[in-house]
Amino acid sequence: MNKPNKPFEKKTNGLKRExxxxxxxxxxxxxxxxxxxxxxxxxxxxxxxLLAVILGSVCLFVLYPxxxxxxxxxxxxxxxxxxxxxxxxxAQYGTSLWNSIFVGVLSAFFCxxxxxxxxxxxxxxRGWMKLLCMGILLVxxxxxxxxxxxxxxxxxxxxxxxxxxxxxxxxxxxxKWGVILMQSVSFVPMNxxxxxxxxxxxxxxxxxxxxxxxxxPASILRDIVLPQMKPGILVCLLLSFIRSLADYGTxxxxxxxxxxxxxxxxxxxxxxxxxxxxxxxxxxxxxPSIGAFFLYRRLLRQSDALVQSSxxxxxxxxxxxxxxxxxxxxxxxxxxxxxVMMILxxxxxxxxxxxxxxxxxxxxxxxxxxxxxxxxxxxxxxxxLYALIVSxxxxxxxxxxxxxxERRKVPLRQGFDCLVTLPYMLPGTCFGIGYxxxxxxxxxxxxxxxxxxxANMLFKQLPTCTKICSATLKQxxxxxxxxxxxxxxxxxxxxxxxxxxxxxxxxxxxFSYNFSSSMTTAGAxxxxxxxxxKLAVFKLFDAVYTGDYAVASLIATLIILIVLAVExxxxxxxxxxxxxxxx
Amino acid sequence: xxxxxxxxxxxAAMLLSMAxxxxxxxxxxxxxxxxxxxxxxxxxxxxxxxxxxPEISGTMKAIAxxxxxxxxxxxxxxxxxxxxxxxxxxxxxxxxxLRAEGGTPSADLWFGGGIDxxxxxxxxxxxxxxxxxxxxxxxxxxxxxxxxxxxxxxxIVGFLLNDKLMEELNLEQPATWEDLTDPSxxxxxxxxxxAISGTNYAAVNSLLQAKGEEAGWEFxxxxxxxxxxxxxxxxxxxNKVIADEFAIGITYLDDTITALKEDYDVTxxxxxDGIPWIPDxxxxxxxxxNVEAAKYFIEWLFSNDENLQxxxxxxxxxxIKLIKPSLEGVELDYSPDILMELDLSKFGSMRExxxxxxxxLMGDKAVxx
Numbered sequence: 039m040n041k042p043n044k045p046f047e048k049k050t051n052g053l054k055r056e057x058x059x060x061x062x063x064x065x066x067x068x069x070x071x072x073x074x075x076x077x078x079x080x081x082x083x084x085x086x087x088l089l090a091v092i093l094g095s096v097c098l099f100v101l102y103p104x105x106x107x108x109x110x111x112x113x114x115x116x117x118x119x120x121x122x123x124x125x126x127x128x129a130q131y132g133t134s135l136w137n138s139i140f141v142g143v144l145s146a147f148f149c150x151x152x153x154x155x156x157x158x159x160x161x162x163x164r165g166w167m168k169l170l171c172m173g174i175l176l177v178x179x180x181x182x183x184x185x186x187x188x189x190x191x192x193x194x195x196x197x198x199x200x201x202x203x204x205x206x207x208x209x210x211x212x213x214k215w216g217v218i219l220m221q222s223v224s225f226v227p228m229n230x231x232x233x234x235x236x237x238x239x240x241x242x243x244x245x246x247x248x249x250x251x252x253x254x255p256a257s258i259l260r261d262i263v264l265p266q267m268k269p270g271i272l273v274c275l276l277l278s279f280i281r282s283l284a285d286y287g288t289x290x291x292x293x294x295x296x297x298x299x300x301x302x303x304x305x306x307x308x309x310x311x312x313x314x315x316x317x318x319x320x321x322x323x324x325x326p327s328i329g330a331f332f333l334y335r336r337l338l339r340q341s342d343a344l345v346q347s348s349x350x351x352x353x354x355x356x357x358x359x360x361x362x363x364x365x366x367x368x369x370x371x372x373x374x375x376x377x378v379m380m381i382l383x384x385x386x387x388x389x390x391x392x393x394x395x396x397x398x399x400x401x402x403x404x405x406x407x408x409x410x411x412x413x414x415x416x417x418x419x420x421x422x423l424y425a426l427i428v429s430x431x432x433x434x435x436x437x438x439x440x441x442x443x444e445r446r447k448v449p450l451r452q453g454f455d456c457l458v459t460l461p462y463m464l465p466g467t468c469f470g471i472g473y474x475x476x477x478x479x480x481x482x483x484x485x486x487x488x489x490x491x492x493a494n495m496l497f498k499q500l501p502t503c504t505k506i507c508s509a510t511l512k513q514x515x516x517x518x519x520x521x522x523x524x525x526x527x528x529x530x531x532x533x534x535x536x537x538x539x540x541x542x543x544x545x546x547x548x549f550s551y552n553f554s555s556s557m558t559t560a561g562a563x564x565x566x567x568x569x570x571x572k573l574a575v576f577k578l579f580d581a582v583y584t585g586d587y588a589v590a591s592l593i594a595t596l597i598i599l600i601v602l603a604v605e606x607x608x609x610x611x612x613x614x615x616x617x618x619x620x621x
Numbered sequence: 622x623x624x625x626x627x628x629x630x631x632x633a634a635m636l637l638s639m640a641x642x643x644x645x646x647x648x649x650x651x652x653x654x655x656x657x658x659x660x661x662x663x664x665x666x667x668x669x670x671x672x673x674x675p676e677i678s679g680t681m682k683a684i685a686x687x688x689x690x691x692x693x694x695x696x697x698x699x700x701x702x703x704x705x706x707x708x709x710x711x712x713x714x715x716x717x718x719l720r721a722e723g724g725t726p727s728a729d730l731w732f733g734g735g736i737d738x739x740x741x742x743x744x745x746x747x748x749x750x751x752x753x754x755x756x757x758x759x760x761x762x763x764x765x766x767x768x769x770x771x772x773x774x775x776x777i778v779g780f781l782l783n784d785k786l787m788e789e790l791n792l793e794q795p796a797t798w799e800d801l802t803d804p805s806x807x808x809x810x811x812x813x814x815x816a817i818s819g820t821n822y823a824a825v826n827s828l829l830q831a832k833g834e835e836a837g838w839e840f841x842x843x844x845x846x847x848x849x850x851x852x853x854x855x856x857x858x859x860n861k862v863i864a865d866e867f868a869i870g871i872t873y874l875d876d877t878i879t880a881l882k883e884d885y886d887v888t889x890x891x892x893x894d895g896i897p898w899i900p901d902x903x904x905x906x907x908x909x910x911n912v913e914a915a916k917y918f919i920e921w922l923f924s925n926d927e928n929l930q931x932x933x934x935x936x937x938x939x940x941i942k943l944i945k946p947s948l949e950g951v952e953l954d955y956s957p958d959i960l961m962e963l964d965l966s967k968f969g970s971m972r973e974x975x976x977x978x979x980x981x982l983m984g985d986k987a988v989x990x
Contacts, residue, residue, distance in 0.1 A: 130980075197865035210808075212850055294850035295983070305853065309816030310976070311716035311741065396884045474721040486727040565718045569682040569708035569728055580688055580709045585860040 081528040092439050096458055099497045103472030104460055110475060111317035127318040131302050138283050138298040139326050141218055146279035148222035153274050155373035156226060157233035161355040171377060178380045179227040180601045182594035183560040184582045187291040189386040190220050212294025220292060221282050223379055228551060229274040232506060235543050236270040237355055239513050245356055256363040269338055273505050276334040280327050286465045299323045300465045307467055320468050327463035331456055391592035406588040421574040422600060424492060425556035432496040433548040436503030441537045444511045462501035466561025469498055474565055486568045498562045499555045503548040507541055514540030549608055554601045680704040681914040684715055686733035689935050696931060697921060703914045712738035713817060719747045726906035729915035735819015739770040739902035740969030749907040753920035762965055763900055763944045771919060772900035775940035778824045779874045779896060781859055784886035786868040797894040798828060802843035810847045811858045812871035816976050818855035819899055820873040825975060826968055827897030827961045845982055876937030895961035926950055
């Protein structure tokens, strides 16, 4: 949309520079009292159109389906308006809300500790250790549904290889602690990679200055590094908390008798097909989620000033964790625990596909691999295609969205920012049901099309991407933007020359996240998928459902490999594209 | 080739003549299209003269419980020219999806799943009635009186034991349902949540019918003490038992379970005090895009023994013989006497109240945890 404008802006930049800056300022600050040319008007129109498209699609694909769910929660037996659903559901599942919050808070807390530790280790280590840890994070960021929980049972179950086989314990993992542990580790890779990006931008000069002034490594960590990570830590806490609230897979598989709102929603949908109660439960779930969101915004604003002042060149974090005293030791311990657990878990997933269980003992086999290769791999191709589309469009969408939210005084900014986060707060199945409710009648009949699946993935994953982009944008100095304005550049020039390049690290994270999520998402599109357009993850779903764990593990392995390959390719391409810019 | 064309024409002629006595589903103008239709699909007409084939074409979208049925649908495609797209989904999810779609289903055929879900769907007016001649050969209790659903087999329920754990924990092999309430099994039995698993719903409903309400609930209260937890997926009891996680699983029994004996030390128990069962449904969705193909598929399936034999082979069960007693080539591999006596109509009508009561029963233990 803004493409036709690009050459023109480049050409005129030089011209504008010579003009009185007042004109540019008018345009830059968007007060249109003064005279301005047709070209500037065009830039303004594009800017406005872009904003309208972004906000319009958020309304259509987020607000409208959610309103459909909300509406359904008031639906009485014969289609009348009623509040009875709420009373009934609260009486039945009120305690689950507290369970959800309890698990959410603890999971977010532990997950953040693991994430910060892992990120610090990756940032401060050098050589093979850094590569190894980074590699583990990249691999484990791809988390195909269900197989992680199955591996958890294999490793730490009542007869788990570790708990029973190695340690000789007979414990029961099917309870809330199992859920908390599982969630705490499974959300880490994404968070740690994100924090690692933040750490890479920490001002090396202030660390050097502190060291010159005789600060110990421990106090550098405590007084400089950790405070600078604060916005990132807040994002981790928020995302993990909300993700835990919305996660239904873990409590369903390993929760035993313990249930959360998310697992109750699954239960209401799958067991009773009671859309009304499921909708009410969704409304319940939104309470803590939205509460957490506004708390997060408050805290983030407080820490904004700190980060904006700190910007230096990217460099290796000069810190030896081993010399950081007790805190350093704890960080080492937490990250060590995390990395070992991840290695075990993924080794378990990879190996299950090649192990044939028999009475005489387990042995290596390629039988399942052959079985998998015999079935059609078209679904895998379609999955990759869909994931690529969602990753590209979604990432660009998130970048532009976060720019408007962070840097421009868009009316109802807070509201939109919250709105876009909502899909993240609901279990995927519900967002899927919302889409069916919203788009099953003309003129908006989208059910059974590819578009509904793509849109659902995109908007389900958008919240994480906008959070990443916003946090990264905070590290892009406002001064650069002002400089463009002063030099006569318009908003499009700012977007093109400051915002998008500044968001390059975010692009990589967003793309990776989008791609791996699209490849592994199950819940959100379970209800949307058309029999004629199946995705690979459904094969996985089917295999898990029938108890064919070997095949499920193989599909998971294949998905992981594909995601890694695509990510490596994208990293390579963007790396090449970015090089001229650096010089 | 010429023989084929001839028979096709013959079928077309027959269609034309029968169109008159057909129900209103066949609009008059479609008669004119029949010859063209026949040349494009060129299907061999069935040998029996009674066969009448509505014009069907395009793609039929089927939701099934498993992708294994693909060979059956391939046969259908080969004989009718209708392509079939298959998606596997649990029956509870199908019902949720149907309700959300509000009368615009995105699939045509529903193949497999506990009959309780089909009964609920019929109550919500989401199923299209199908009638055909061979339906009269189906035992009336295994088809809906209005033809909204048919049964394609029975799922029977029993126990799967993990021999290693039974020995290690020094447990006696349970022979009856009543045995399961013995305190020695505490925490070692796993079953699925009856709201999610049609199989385990069948167990609850059947046992309540057999024992009577009061004694029945007493039994489940006692059983609840021994159940580790109620799994939220139907295949979990089986999976957990073979993974050595639990000693006893209450699960469906079929030849796939029997086949587990090859690789695992497991024992299958057919409870002596009666085996609960539940019919497996098949139906077509009301207002579906290709409803004609789905309707014809049901007729096709039940009218030809060859198709039912193939189905029995895929399902790895012989219970289809009970559904259509005149079926040849499939012999029941257990005596029908071991099945509990049931009033199937209560499966639908009692569902809500049974599950509500079951939930309070399960909840009591969750609080104590």
